[in-house]
Amino acid sequence: MKTPLSITLKRGLFRTCPCCGQAKMFDGYLKIQDRCRSCSLDFDSIRSDDAPAYFTIAIVGHIILPIVSYVEFAYSPSLKTHLLVWPPIIVGMTLGLLPYLKGMMMAVTWVIKGRKKR
Numbered sequence: 187m188k189t190p191l192s193i194t195l196k197r198g199l200f201r202t203c204p205c206c207g208q209a210k211m212f213d214g215y216l217k218i219q220d221r222c223r224s225c226s227l228d229f230d231s232i233r234s235d236d237a238p239a240y241f242t243i244a245i246v247g248h249i250i251l252p253i254v255s256y257v258e259f260a261y262s263p264s265l266k267t268h269l270l271v272w273p274p275i276i277v278g279m280t281l282g283l284l285p286y287l288k289g290m291m292m293a294v295t296w297v298i299k300g301r302k303k304r
């Protein structure tokens with residue numbers, strides 16, 4: 187019996203093997219291990235390419251842009267304030283979200299490719 191899609195995606199989101207959920211997929215911030223240490227799923231054959239970056243940009247943009255617009259129209263801070271406040275928040279959100287979306291996109295890729303071990 188196949189694992190439900192929601193559980194597979196959750197495993198990916200939490201950066202564990204989408205097949206067994208027992209071992210970590212990542213060997214660092216974004217570096218992927220060669221294979222699962224628990225079930226030997228070949229992580230090299232699961233490629234997420236640029237999808238995590240696209241989704242990270244889209245999500246961070248959809249969260250930040252309305253907030254920046256609201257702050258601008260409500261308080262009209264100076265350009266200097268904008269330049270001091272928003273870049274660290276945007277970079278922090280982007281770097282925080284990217285590894286989790288990469289894990290989830292790898293799980294999606296694994297499901298699309300038919301959940302094969304190799």
Ligand SMILES: [Zn+2]
Nearest residue numbers: 203206222225
């Ligand atoms: Zn595994």
